Amino acid sequence: MAVFRSRRIVTVLALLVLGLAGFAFHRPLLTAAGRLLVDADKLEKADAALVLSGEQGNGRRVGAAVRLYREGWVRRIVLSGAQIGYGRHESDFSLPRAVALGAPREDLLPFPLSSRSTQEEAEYLLPRMEAAGIRSFYVVSSNFHTARARRIFQRASKGRMRVLAFPAHDDAFEPDSWWQSEWGIRVFLLESLKQVTSMANL
C-alpha cells in the first residue's frame, strides 16, 4: 500500500513538473510545432514556380510566385486551377492576377483541373509539367501547406524532378503565434492531421 502511495506521489510530482515546464516553455514549443508545417528552401534557379490551388486570401500565392519570377529565380509560372464552382477554375482568376502583377502571359501555364486534394493535384500536374520541359520547380503555397505539399510532390515525381518549397504568407496562420487565434488553431490542427495521414500515405 505504501509503495502504491509513493508511486502515486512521484507520478503527480512528475506531471506537475511537466505541466510547469510546458507552461514556462509553451511559446518556443508551440512555435517549433508551427514551424514544422512550413518548409522554405534557400533560393536557387529553377525552371518554374508552381502555384497550388486553394488560395485563401487575395492572391498571396500568385504574388509570391511572381516575386520569384521577377527576381529571376524561375522562368515560368504554372497555375494550378482547381474547380471553384459554376464552371469556373481558380486559374481563371490567378492568371489575370499574375499578368496584373507583371508576369508576361507567355510565361504562364494555367492548368484547369478537377482535383480535390494535393495528392490528386500532383498526379494531374506532374506529367504535364514534365511534358512542358520542367525539371525543377518551386511549390508555392500557403506557409502551413508547404512541408506537406513538397513531400507529396516529391513522392509523386519519383525522383524525376527537383522539388523546392517557397511559402506564401497566409493571414490565417502565423507560425510564431498561431495558438492565439481560433483560425490559427484550426489550421494547425487540421494541417497536422493531414501531415500524419500524408506521411502514412493514407
Add this chain to the structure above:
Amino acid sequence: MARLRRRLLMLVVLLAGVALVSYRPLLTAAGAFLTPQDLPEKCDAAVVLRGEDTDGLRLEEAARLYRDGWVGKIVLSGGLLPFGIHETELSLPWALKIGLDRESLVTIDSDATAAWTEALALAPELKKAGFRAVILISSETDARGLRVIYRKAAPGLRVLVRTVPQPHFSAHTWWHTREGRKAFFYGWTGLLRDWLR
C-alpha cells in the same frame, strides 16, 4: 480484480465482434446521420449557400423548388472566394443562364468563408427581407450542422435543409475512398464544433 479484468476482456471481445459483423451498417448510419434531408414545404425562399464546387447543382435544386412553387424567391449567398471575388459574381450569371428571371433572385454578399460566419451574415438580411421560412441548399455532409448553426444564429426563422449530391461522398460507401473519408471527417468535426459553439 482478476474477475473484473476477465469480464472487461470479454466485453471488449464482444464489442469487437459486434463491430466486425455490423461495421457496414454502423458506418452507413454514421454517414447518414450527417445528411438529413427535409421534404419540401411552402417557404418564402430557397437559399443557395456558399461553397458550391460543382457546376451549379445547388442552383438547379433551388430552380426546381422555385418552378414547382415551393418558394417565391431564390437567395444567392455570396461568400468570399479567392482573389476577393464573391460567389454571387459566378452564381448570378449562372442562374440567368439556366433561365431564372432576375426578379426571382436576391443576392446577399458577405465576406464569409465558413458556414457559421455565413449564417451570422445571412440571418439579419433574411429577416430584413421579411422571410420567415427558408429552405437552405447545401452539400450532403453539411446538412446536420446547418440545422444546428441556424437554430443558434437565426432563432425564429423556420429552416429546412435540402442537399444536392456531393462528389465522392455517399453515406453507404464513404469509407472506401480517401475523398469519402475526408468528407466524412470534415462533416463530423464541423458538426461537433457547431454543437459546442
